[in-house]
Amino acid sequence: MNFSARTTPSPPSPWLAASRRSWSATSPRTRQAPSSSEGPPDATSEPTTTATGEPGPAVCGDGIVAADEACDDGNDEPNDGCDADCNVTGEVVWTVEGPGELLDLAVAPDGTIIACGVDSTPFLTAFAPDGSELWTRDVKSFGEIAVDAEGRIFVLSSHDGVLSYEADGADRWEFLPGGKPLDARGIDADEEHVYIATYEDSERLTVRGVDGDSGEIVWETLTPAGEQFHALDLTVVGDRVYAVGTRSTEEPALRAMAAVFTTSGELLPFALEDGMSHQWTAAAAADDGGLVVAGDGGEAPGLLVRRVGPDLTEKWTSVTPGPQPSKPERLAVGPGGRVAVAGSRPIEHGSLVRLHDSAGVVLWSSQFVHDDANVETTRGAAFGPDFLVVTGFSHAGAGTDPVVRWWVRRFALD
Numbered sequence: 220m221n222f223s224a225r226t227t228p229s230p231p232s233p234w235l236a237a238s239r240r241s242w243s244a245t246s247p248r249t250r251q252a253p254s255s256s257e258g259p260p261d262a263t264s265e266p267t268t269t270a271t272g273e274p275g276p277a278v279c280g281d282g283i284v285a286a287d288e289a290c291d292d293g294n295d296e297p298n299d300g301c302d303a304d305c306n307v308t309g310e311v312v313w314t315v316e317g318p319g320e321l322l323d324l325a326v327a328p329d330g331t332i333i334a335c336g337v338d339s340t341p342f343l344t345a346f347a348p349d350g351s352e353l354w355t356r357d358v359k360s361f362g363e364i365a366v367d368a369e370g371r372i373f374v375l376s377s378h379d380g381v382l383s384y385e386a387d388g389a390d391r392w393e394f395l396p397g398g399k400p401l402d403a404r405g406i407d408a409d410e411e412h413v414y415i416a417t418y419e420d421s422e423r424l425t426v427r428g429v430d431g432d433s434g435e436i437v438w439e440t441l442t443p444a445g446e447q448f449h450a451l452d453l454t455v456v457g458d459r460v461y462a463v464g465t466r467s468t469e470e471p472a473l474r475a476m477a478a479v480f481t482t483s484g485e486l487l488p489f490a491l492e493d494g495m496s497h498q499w500t501a502a503a504a505a506d507d508g509g510l511v512v513a514g515d516g517g518e519a520p521g522l523l524v525r526r527v528g529p530d531l532t533e534k535w536t537s538v539t540p541g542p543q544p545s546k547p548e549r550l551a552v553g554p555g556g557r558v559a560v561a562g563s564r565p566i567e568h569g570s571l572v573r574l575h576d577s578a579g580v581v582l583w584s585s586q587f588v589h590d591d592a593n594v595e596t597t598r599g600a601a602f603g604p605d606f607l608v609v610t611g612f613s614h615a616g617a618g619t620d621p622v623v624r625w626w627v628r629r630f631a632l633d
Contacts, residue, residue, distance in 0.1 A: 242350055244313045279305040298585060300631075309572055309585040310631040312606070313350040320612040321625035323363045323549075324599040327370040327386060332608055334599070335374055336625055337361045343372065343388055348603055350629060356388045367408040367431055375406035375415050383413075383434060392434035396427065405453025405462060412437060412482065416453040416462045424450050426462055426480050438484030448478055448489070449498075456504040457529070458482045463491070463512055465498035475499040475514045490531055495538070496523050501560070503550040509534065513547035513560050522547055524560055526579060535579035549609075553602030554632065557582070561600040561609050570597040572609050572630070585630075593621070605632055 278285075280303070282293030288305040295303035300310040319338030326332055331353065332346040341361035345353040360376035367373070370386030380395030395401075402418035413429040423446070427439040442448050447467030454461055458481055466476040466489065475496040479487040491499065497516030505511050508529040515522060522539040524547075547562040556577030564571050569588035576582055587595055597611040607630040615622045 240352055241316045242313065244350070279303065298587075300583075307583040309574060309583050309607075310633075311585075312629045312631050314629075315346065315350050315352075315627045316624055318623065319625055320598075320623055321610045321627065322361055322598050324601055324608060324610045324627065325364050325366040325372075326601040326603045326608065327366045328368060329370060330603045331370070331386070332601075332603070332627065333364065333366055333372055334610055334625075334627060335361050335364045336612075343374075343384065345388065346627065348606060348629075350627075354388055358382065358384075359393070362403055363406050365406045365408040365413065367413075368410050371408075371431065373406060373408055373413050373431075375403045375417075377401055377403040381406070381413065381415060381429060381434070383431075394429075394434050394436075396425075396436070396439075404450040404464075407453055407455045407460075409455050409482070414453060414455050414460050414482075416450045418450075422447070424448060424462060424478060426453070426460060426478070426484075428460075428482065428484055440480055440484045440486050442478050442486070448476065450478065451498060451500045452502050454502040454504055454510070455482065456510050457508050459487075461491075461502055461510060463499035463502040466492075473497045473516075475512075477502070477512070491527070493525075495536075501547050501550040503552045503558075505552050506556050511550055511552055511558050513550050513562075515546055522560065522562065522573070524550075524558060524575065524579070526558065537575060537579045537581065539573075539581075548597050549600040551600045551602050551607070553607060554605065557602075557632070559600050559602065559607050559609075561597040561611075563596055568594040570595045570609075570611055572597070572600070572607075572628075574607070574630075602632075606630065607632060 280295055282291055284291045289307045290301035291305050292301040297303055297308055298311040302308045319336055321334045321336035324334040330348045334344050340357045342355055343358050344355040347353055359382055360379035362374050362376040365373045372384040374382045378400055382393040383391040385391055397419050404416040406415050411431055413431050416426050419425060424442045425439055428437040430437055450462040450464040452463050460480040462478040465473045468474050475493040475498050476489050477491040479490050496514030499512045499514045501513045503511050509527050511526045513524045525536045526534045528534055547560050549561045551559045558575040561572050569586055571586050573584045574582045593614055595613040599610040601608055610627045612623060612625040
């Protein structure tokens with residue numbers, strides 16, 4: 220195995236190609252944030268004119284929260300909890316960068332952040348909650364990842380199937396269903412099994428339950444022949460496995476839907492059909508045994524997030540119209556039932572992270588365009604005990620050989 224030496228955070232360096240990592244921290248800042256789910260905070264004071272003493276127009280950046288401002292921290296830094304337009308944003312605690320792409324991340328029970336990506340070769344990398352690198356190793360392939368309750372790591376690759384590693388990155392087992400490349404669509408794990416969604420040699424989705432200890436297939440189930448269902452993500456919730464995506468119907472042509480399985484492999488009726496969205500692109504387990512899904516298109520051209528209970532009845536739906544993420548890439552549910560959605564902004568070629576409270580109210584929204592980048596893409600999001608981490612990559616430069624850099628950002632949860 221090729222493990223790198225343990226590193227510690229150092230001051231950020233500007234795009235050093237020879238360096239595998241660069242690290243930067245955001246100093247703590249005082250800010251005004253929403254105090255409840257009802258909306259922005261009330262003004263703490265009003266700006267006044269020196270001539271009359273009467274309230275004057277609000278000036279974003281003066282450090283005074285006016286009636287029409289959600290916050291005002293006296294600066295134009297967009298990632299410290301309040302942006303240059305006095306809208307509440309996420310507070311970025313630190314950012315780690317390196318060459319290549321990160322495709323997904325997960326947080327282990329002990330708070331270790333595990334990410335999977337590719338530079339000249341595929342690699343796994345692990346960070347402590349403070350952003351310091353714990354280890355990095357080259358691996359056989361890359362893809363979406365899951366971490367179980369013991370911290371064991373599972374990677375689903377379209378090239379090499381499922382690869383499993385110990386919490387410290389050591390090899391465990393691997394298997395490739397059918398012995399040839401497949402179309403990987405989602406992976407999740409519980410205490411005993413790993414669940415994967417793939418397409419192989421047909422348009423029928425195959426969902427498998429795999430023994431987490433041995434890597435042996437416990438069961439495999441296909442969606443019915445003739446069903447035009449295309450999965451985009453998979454999550455396990457209690458004794459149910461949900462493969463979410465889009466299903467072709469007569470009217471309209473595409474509807475968001477989920478194929479539902481028991482954790483023992485029984486196929487249940489399709490669920491979560493929705494006409495507001497063309498497709499569910501991401502799903503995550505809720506803390507009450509329910510489910511959160513995100514989608515786009517249809518009657519909701521922007522971003523749609525929905526939370527349902529264990530019986531799949533709707534608890535809330537949040538719709539953000541307009542040119543927001545065309546495809547929410549990842550969902551995560553964290554402490555207190557908060558929901559994070561990470562996606563992309565196609566018009567500005569940037570990325571977006573949005574945090575909802577347990578009732579679906581948007582607490583903050585952060586938008587990013589990487590310095591000198593032509594395109595920034597978000598690919599993973601996960602909660603730790605008291606933080607949120609998001610990962611992705613940026614492409615800078617024209618032509619066939621752009622500079623590609625991955626990034627990981629930790630957001631505060633206060």
